Amino acid sequence: MHDLGAGFGYLLKGQRWVARHGRQYGFGLVPGLITLVLYLAALVALALWGEDFVGWATPFADDWSGPWQGLFRWFLTAVLFVLALLLSVLTFTAVTLVIGQPFYENLSEKVDRDLSPDGTAPESGLPLWRELWISARDSVRVLVRALVWGVLLFALGFLPFVGQTAVPVIGFFVTGFFLTEELTAVALQRRDVDLRARLTLLRSRKTLIWGFGTPLGLAFLVPFVAVFLMPGAVAGATMMARDLLGEDTEDTEEGGESGESGAGGEVGEPGSAGR
Numbered sequence: 001m002h003d004l005g006a007g008f009g010y011l012l013k014g015q016r017w018v019a020r021h022g023r024q025y026g027f028g029l030v031p032g033l034i035t036l037v038l039y040l041a042a043l044v045a046l047a048l049w050g051e052d053f054v055g056w057a058t059p060f061a062d063d064w065s066g067p068w069q070g071l072f073r074w075f076l077t078a079v080l081f082v083l084a085l086l087l088s089v090l091t092f093t094a095v096t097l098v099i100g101q102p103f104y105e106n107l108s109e110k111v112d113r114d115l116s117p118d119g120t121a122p123e124s125g126l127p128l129w130r131e132l133w134i135s136a137r138d139s140v141r142v143l144v145r146a147l148v149w150g151v152l153l154f155a156l157g158f159l160p161f162v163g164q165t166a167v168p169v170i171g172f173f174v175t176g177f178f179l180t181e182e183l184t185a186v187a188l189q190r191r192d193v194d195l196r197a198r199l200t201l202l203r204s205r206k207t208l209i210w211g212f213g214t215p216l217g218l219a220f221l222v223p224f225v226a227v228f229l230m231p232g233a234v235a236g237a238t239m240m241a242r243d244l245l246g247e248d249t250e251d252t253e254e255g256g257e258s259g260e261s262g263a264g265g266e267v268g269e270p271g272s273a274g275r
Contacts, residue, residue, distance in 0.1 A: 028103055096230060
């Protein structure tokens, strides 16, 4: 239970950090806004033409009589839209992180510098194109794992009672785990921790991960909330990554705010960290 509370604490600390660093927060909103526009356009298109797509995909039902054809295709359209929403929640973070890699990489480095006793941050030393490729590749691999879980939970959802009680709860915990993996990847990739090692690391502290990712996943279900929480989520995930790796952290919560003192109120300008 202690780890569960600690995970939620990192989520709150991340939001407080970006609240104290307004410029970082502003830059961190840009990728989420771009992704939101793309996702909304896709969902609107599905709402407008989803029924036509289902009709095209089920020609065998053209000759059905009575209300059965309409009910059948309406049900499939509803299922398609629900799956699209679930996929949107599962992939929003991954897509936003790929689009916003330079923004979030810089933000994560600023958090590391702010919390490090010597004011330094790990750097991958890789060119930007290489970091983008690794991020996109790992995101696809994580998405495949998430989709396998999604299909399994969707099938279990048809079980009486269990499908309406336990399965949704499990689904939120699974979503929270994969959301946290994507967010901590920003900090852990700079430390040369590959995907397999990251998953092993996160599984070793599951309750910590659930405490961070599950409430975040629930919040992401509310329209537009994900955009405004993403910068703080990246900051909190960086803090949690330091905890998972046992790195020293200077306490900036109690009055010190070391990253701001002696730095003119900002830790640094975007793009100032070397690669």
